[in-house]
Amino acid sequence: MNPTPLAPPPLTGGKLVLATLAVALATFMNVLDSSIANVAIPTISGNLGVSVDEGTWVITLFSAANAIAIPLTGWLTQRVGQIKLFVAAILLFAFSSWLCGVAPNLIVLLASRVLQGAVAGPLIPLSQAILLGSYPKERSSTALSLWAMTATVGPIAGPALGGWITDSYSWSWIFYINIPVGLFAAAVTWVIYRDRESPTRKMPIDKIGLLSLIAWVASLQIMLDKGKDLDWFNSPVICTLAVIAAISFLFFLVWELTEKSPIVDLRLFAARNFRNGTIAISVSYAVFFSNLVILPQWIQGYLGYRSVDAGLVTAPLGIFAVLLAPVMAKIMPKSDARVLATLAFVGYAGVFFMRSQYTTDVDQWTLILPTLLQGIPTALFFVPLTAIILSGLPAEKLPAAAGLSNFVRVFAGGVGTSLITTGWNNRTILHHAQLTEQTGVNNPGYMSAIANLHATLGGSADQAVALFERSLNAQAAMLGLNDIFWVSSMIFIAIIPLIWLTRPGKGEGGAVAAGAH
Numbered sequence: 001m002n003p004t005p006l007a008p009p010p011l012t013g014g015k016l017v018l019a020t021l022a023v024a025l026a027t028f029m030n031v032l033d034s035s036i037a038n039v040a041i042p043t044i045s046g047n048l049g050v051s052v053d054e055g056t057w058v059i060t061l062f063s064a065a066n067a068i069a070i071p072l073t074g075w076l077t078q079r080v081g082q083i084k085l086f087v088a089a090i091l092l093f094a095f096s097s098w099l100c101g102v103a104p105n106l107i108v109l110l111a112s113r114v115l116q117g118a119v120a121g122p123l124i125p126l127s128q129a130i131l132l133g134s135y136p137k138e139r140s141s142t143a144l145s146l147w148a149m150t151a152t153v154g155p156i157a158g159p160a161l162g163g164w165i166t167d168s169y170s171w172s173w174i175f176y177i178n179i180p181v182g183l184f185a186a187a188v189t190w191v192i193y194r195d196r197e198s199p200t201r202k203m204p205i206d207k208i209g210l211l212s213l214i215a216w217v218a219s220l221q222i223m224l225d226k227g228k229d230l231d232w233f234n235s236p237v238i239c240t241l242a243v244i245a246a247i248s249f250l251f252f253l254v255w256e257l258t259e260k261s262p263i264v265d266l267r268l269f270a271a272r273n274f275r276n277g278t279i280a281i282s283v284s285y286a287v288f289f290s291n292l293v294i295l296p297q298w299i300q301g302y303l304g305y306r307s308v309d310a311g312l313v314t315a316p317l318g319i320f321a322v323l324l325a326p327v328m329a330k331i332m333p334k335s336d337a338r339v340l341a342t343l344a345f346v347g348y349a350g351v352f353f354m355r356s357q358y359t360t361d362v363d364q365w366t367l368i369l370p371t372l373l374q375g376i377p378t379a380l381f382f383v384p385l386t387a388i389i390l391s392g393l394p395a396e397k398l399p400a401a402a403g404l405s406n407f408v409r410v411f412a413g414g415v416g417t418s419l420i421t422t423g424w425n426n427r428t429i430l431h432h433a434q435l436t437e438q439t440g441v442n443n444p445g446y447m448s449a450i451a452n453l454h455a456t457l458g459g460s461a462d463q464a465v466a467l468f469e470r471s472l473n474a475q476a477a478m479l480g481l482n483d484i485f486w487v488s489s490m491i492f493i494a495i496i497p498l499i500w501l502t503r504p505g506k507g508e509g510g511a512v513a514a515g516a517h
Contacts, residue, residue, distance in 0.1 A: 008133070008195075008196040010133075010134060010135055010136045010139075011134045011135075011192070015192055016134060016135070018188055018192065019134055019188070019189070019192045019193065020131065020134070020143075020146055021188070022184070022185045022188035022189045022192070023127050023130055023131055023134075023147075023185070023189065024127075024146060024147070024149075024150040025150075025181050025184065025185045026086070026090050026123055026127060026182070026185040026186075026189070027123060027124060027127045027147060027150045028150040028181075029090075029093065029123075029178050029181050029182060029185070030093065030120045030123040030124060031124070031150070032161070033062075033097075033116070033120070033175075033178065036161055036162035036165075036174050037058055037059060037062075037162060037174060040162050040165075040166040040171045040174055041055045041056055041058060041059070042055070043166050043171050044058060044109070044171045047171065048103075048105060048106050048109070050106050054106060055106075056225070056229075057106075057110055058109060058110065058113055059225070060221065060222060060225040060226070061110050061113050061114050061117065062113045062114070062116060062117035063117065063221055063225070063414055064114075064117065064217065064218045064221035064222060065113070065114045065115075065116075065117030065118040065121075066117035066118070066120050066121055066410065067217050067221055067407065067410060067411050067414065068118070068121070068213060068214055068217045068218065069117065069118045069119070069120070069121020069122065070121040070122075070124070070125065070403055070406050070407035070410060071213070071263075071264040071403050071404050071407040072121060072122075072210075072213075072263060072264070072403070073085075073121060073122045073125045073126060073399055073400065073402070073403030074125075074264075074265060074397075074399045074400020074401070074403050074404070075203055075206075075263050075264075075400070076122060077122070077126070077129075077198065077399040077400070078200060078201055078203050078396075078399075079200060079201075079202065079203050080200065081197045081198050081199075081200045082126055082129060082130060082197065082198040082399065083130075083189070083190070083193045083194060083196065083197045083198070084197065085122050085126060086122065086123070086126045086127070086130060086189060086193075087186050087189055087190050088119075089119050089120065089121075089122045089123050089126070090123070090182050090185050090186040090189070091182065091183075091186050092115070092119035093116060093119050093120055093123070093178065093182055094178055094179045094181075094182030094183060094186070096112050096113075096115040096116035096119060097116060097175040097176065097178035097179055097182070098175070098176070098179055099111075099112035099115070099116075100112040100113060100116060100172075100175040101172040101173070101175040101176045102172070121403075122403070124402075124406050124410075125399060125402035125403035125405075125406050126399060126402075127147060128144075128147055128386070128390075128398075128402045128406075129398045129399045129402055130189075130193065131143040131144075131146065131147055132144070132390075132398070133196070138333065139329070141328065141329045141330075141332030141333050141383065141387070142326075142329035144329075144332070144382070144383045144386055144387060145325040145326065145328045145329040145332070145383050146325060146329075147382075147386075148321075148325065148328075148379075148381075148382035148383050148386070149321060149322055149325040161174075162174050165177070167306075198399075203261055204261045205263075206256075206259055206261060206262055206263035208255055208259075209252065209255055209256050209259055209262055209263040209264065210263045212248050212249075212251050212252040212255060213252055213263060213264065215244060215245075215248035215252075216244070216245045216246075216248035216249040216252055217411070219241045219242075219244040219245040219248065220241070220245040220249070221411075221414060222241060223238055223241035223242055223245060224414055224415060224417075224418035225414070225418065226238070227418060227422070228418070228421060228422055228425065232422070253266070264400075264404060265397075265400050265404065266404075268393075268397065268400065268401050268404055271392065271393065272501070272502060272503060273388050273389065273391055273392060273502045273503055274389050274390075274393065274401060274405070276388075276498050276499070276501045276502045277385055277386075277388040277389035277405070277499075277502055278389055278404075278405045278408050278409070279408075279495075279498060280341070280385060280495055280498045280499050281381075281382075281385040281386070281389065281405070281409055282405075282408045282409045282411075282412035283412065283491065283495050284345065284348070284381070284385075284491075284492060284495060285409045285412060285413055285416075286412040286413050286415060286416025286417075287348075287352075287416060287420075287488045287491050287492065288348065288378075288381075289413040289416060289417060290413065290416040290417040290419070290420040290421070291352070291420065291484070291485070291488055292314065292317075293417050293420075293421070294417075294420060294421060294424055294481070294484070295313075295314060295355075296310040296313070296314060298477065298478075298481055299313055299367070301477075302360070302474045302477050302478070303362070313364070313367050313368055313371065314371055315371075316368055316371050316372040316375065317371050317372070317374050317375050317378060318375060319372060319375050320372070320373075320375025320376045320378070320379055321375045321378045321379045322375075323375075323379075324375070324376065324379035324380075325379060327379075328340075328379055328380065328383050332383060332384070332387065335384075337384035337385070337387050337388050337391075338384070338388070338499050338500055338502060340380050340383075340384040341380070341381070341384040341385050341388070341499045342496050342499060342500075343377070343380055344377040344378075344380035344381040344384070345377070345492040345493070345495065345496050345499075346377075346492070346493070346496075347373075347374075347376055347377030347380065348374070348377045348381075348489075348492045349489045349490070349492040349493050350373075350489075351370045351373055351374045351377065351489075352370075352485045352486070352488040352489035352492070353485070353486065353489040354369070354370040354373075355370050355482075355485040356482045356483075356485035356486040356489065357482070358478060358481070358482060358485075359478065360471075360474050360475055360478045385499075386405075388499075388502050389401065389405050390402065390405075391503075392503075420484055420488075423483075423484060423487075424477075424480050424481060424483075424484050425480075426480075427479070427480035427481075427483045427484065428476050428477045428479075428480035428481075429476075429480075430480070431475075431476040431479040431480050432472065432473065432476035435472050435475060435476055436472070
């Protein structure tokens with residue numbers, strides 16, 4: 001029996017700084033691309049001569065391909081090796097970005113986005129594993145903090161950067177900017193890490209597991225993304241997708257738990273810290289990310305902000321997330337990760353409760369303040385939970401564990417976005433109906449409001465009624481959004497006990513790094 005090869009020693013000095021920059025840029029490039037295209041969809045659709053609904057497939061197919069590829073990271077790492085897989089993924093991401101930019105029609109663009117989403121899958125989990133292996137075990141909290149900083153800033157910067165590039169240049173440049181970043185990151189990573197490759201072994205291909213994974217993830221992702229547009233289960237398409245997703249998911253579970261060499265190692269969920277930590281980070285990320293999606297929609301749709309300005313309102317979230325990263329690196333080894341995660345959830349609950357008090361005449365500072373404060377729990381969020389999830393696992397399990405936990409987290413973000421978007425729509429309809437009950441010719445207050453609008457603004461009585469209706473729509477949307485914010489606040493409080501079901505311990509990050517070494 002061959003002895004287990006020793007892990008290479010940690011990096012030091014300038015080589016460590018450069019390596020961290022390269023890995024962080026690859027992470028940033030990936031997470032940025034998950035949100036940067038969102039604000040450009042109307043422009044892309046117009047330029048390619050398709051409807052906005054057709055254009056949203058640019059987001060849907062990227063998400064579906066990415067969700068399928070992420071949990072394959074562990075298996076691919078054992079076949080190819082961490083460094084080769086990471087560098088290949090970066091280069092293919094840059095290449096697929098170029099294909100997206102030069103796409104002459106929607107079909108080519110969608111095919112390029114599928115490739116881009118698929119090759120992006122290993123980037124996030126491998127960046128975690130590579131950084132942990134680059135730092136001494138006593139500084140693993142620093143590695144996790146730097147990773148969390150890039151992972152959180154990307155989705156925040158995406159809408160603002162995408163809006164500015166689209167307005168100032170061309171939508172193609174939201175993809176072209178990945179090319180120089182990717183080439184630099186790949187070159188530096190290969191130069192520094194090529195002699196630090198992880199051991200490989202020829203793993204059998206679990207074809208049935210892979211096909212069932214593709215079937216349930218793709219069908220569920222498309223169902224969630226298109227459910228609202230197709231009126232959910234009133235649509236035969238959505239019903240068909242739901243049946244395919246349910247059957248293939250159940251088959252996938254049974255097959256992977258009984259297969260000798262599964263494509264996704266679901267047995268990792270037997271570890272208490274991995275299971276509870278993954279559930280906690282996934283539910284909280286779903287609430288965090290979905291609110292990050294609907295907040296700019298409301299700001300643009302009902303407050304009249306431009307896409308760039310709406311992006312700038314959400315951008316301050318990254319300020320404290322970046323400033324507190326080095327602080328987290330220092331306090332993590334001395335702290336119980338469960339305490340830090342609890343503080344993060346309490347902070348998120350407070351921020352969302354502040355937002356639940358918004359009104360239709362909210363000023364810009366009132367919009368920005370909760371977003372600015374949200375950066376504090378964001379800094380406390382990823383690092384402790386990631387440390388809990390990966391703690392106590394052997395080194396050979398880290399890529400698979402990171403890949404599986406990230407898959408569940410990212411997929412939960414998609415599910416949460418669909419549920420919260422639908423919930424906001426339903427609550428808006430409910431509040432609109434309740435407000436409409438108070439209008440009509442038999443209501444003196446309503447007739448007085450119409451008369452005042454008519455006298456103040458002039459025009460016809462019909463114009464006054466139309467203006468009042470727009471105001472009523474805005475109020476209904478505001479009340480519906482307040483409901484979403486309040487429920488989001490309560491969810492963060494409700495999942496705190498889950499954190500305390502994990503095993504205690506100080507310096508969880510160190511424990512992770514110890515496993516990595």
